[in-house]
Amino acid sequence: MDKDGIKGSSAAEATARHIMDLILEGSLRPGEPLLPEREMATRLKVSRPTLRQGIKMLEDKGLLVAEPGGGRTVAPLVTSVTDPLIELMSTRTDVVDDYLELRATMERMAAALAASRANEVDRATLQGCMDRIDRAHAKADPQDEADADVDLHVAIYEASHNIVLLQIMRALSGMLRQGVLHNRQKLYARPEVREVLLEQHRAIFEAVMARDPAAAGSAAEEHMTYTKRVLDEIAAAEARLEISLRRIEGGNLTSRARRQRDAPDPA
Secondary structure (H helix, E strand, O other): OHHHHHHHHHHHHHHHHHHHHHHHHOOOOOOOEOOOHHHHHHHHOOOHHHHHHHHHHHHHOOOEEEOOOOOEEEOOOOOOOOOHHHHHHHOOHHHHHHHHHHHHHHHHHHHHHHHHHOOHHHHHHHHHHHHHHHHHHHHOOHHHHHHHHHHHHHHHHHHOOOHHHHHHHHHHHHHHHOOOOOOOHHHHOOHHHHHHHHHHHHHHHHHHHOOOHHHHHHHHHHHHHHHHHHHHHHHHHHHHHHHHHHHHOHHHOOOHHHHHHHOOOOO
16 A cells, blocks of 8 residues: 555656656746647546546646636746736836846847757747737738747747747746836837838848858847837836926926816917
8 A cells, every 4th residue: 555655756756857857947838728638638648536646736836827717828927917016117218128138138138048959849839929010010910920029039938949048038928018127019000110110130040041150149139129229219208207297297386277178269
């Protein structure tokens, strides 16, 4: 009995380790639903009780989440957008600048590594992402274009085959997708910016596909530098508009705005 218990425990631990490895390497993604127990046990070639024990270990570690309907998903591995620190950071312009500065360095590294390490499976994924960007650009839908943009960057992180880099950048891309640190749709609302971003993404993609690490790294860094500059310009324009509106309304502390609203129509 004891020996069987030890064997069961070892099998459950091995099952948990295998699933954990899949999460770590990025094969199982945050928020992704797992197969039903019966099918998962068959694929992993373990009994359902062993699978349940392994899943319980991962739930205790916070890596899997039980859903109300009985299924399970991979836990979100990014800081929650409700985290007070993240909320505080998102209100600070200097923090957004730091975030973009960090991404410029990390994107350069990821693109250079992807150019050196991407295999044929990675290259097919990258091609699919670039095709999605082209389709989204043709539709001129800011949301679709912004989502396709993030997906290309994530595919490059995966093609870098650096697990630490992948998980860090996935966390950042998760916050980016949800608009925590800046609203990417603002970029795609400007037609002239959309054209530049399309060409920059194509330059990164083509350099990775050509297996040119130097060109891929330079293109990725140039893309992030441009993104930061445009976001700074948008923020400055919004700040100027706010000042103009406050002047019209007297800072909302005088009767000026009321007088202007009540003034007779000159016509």
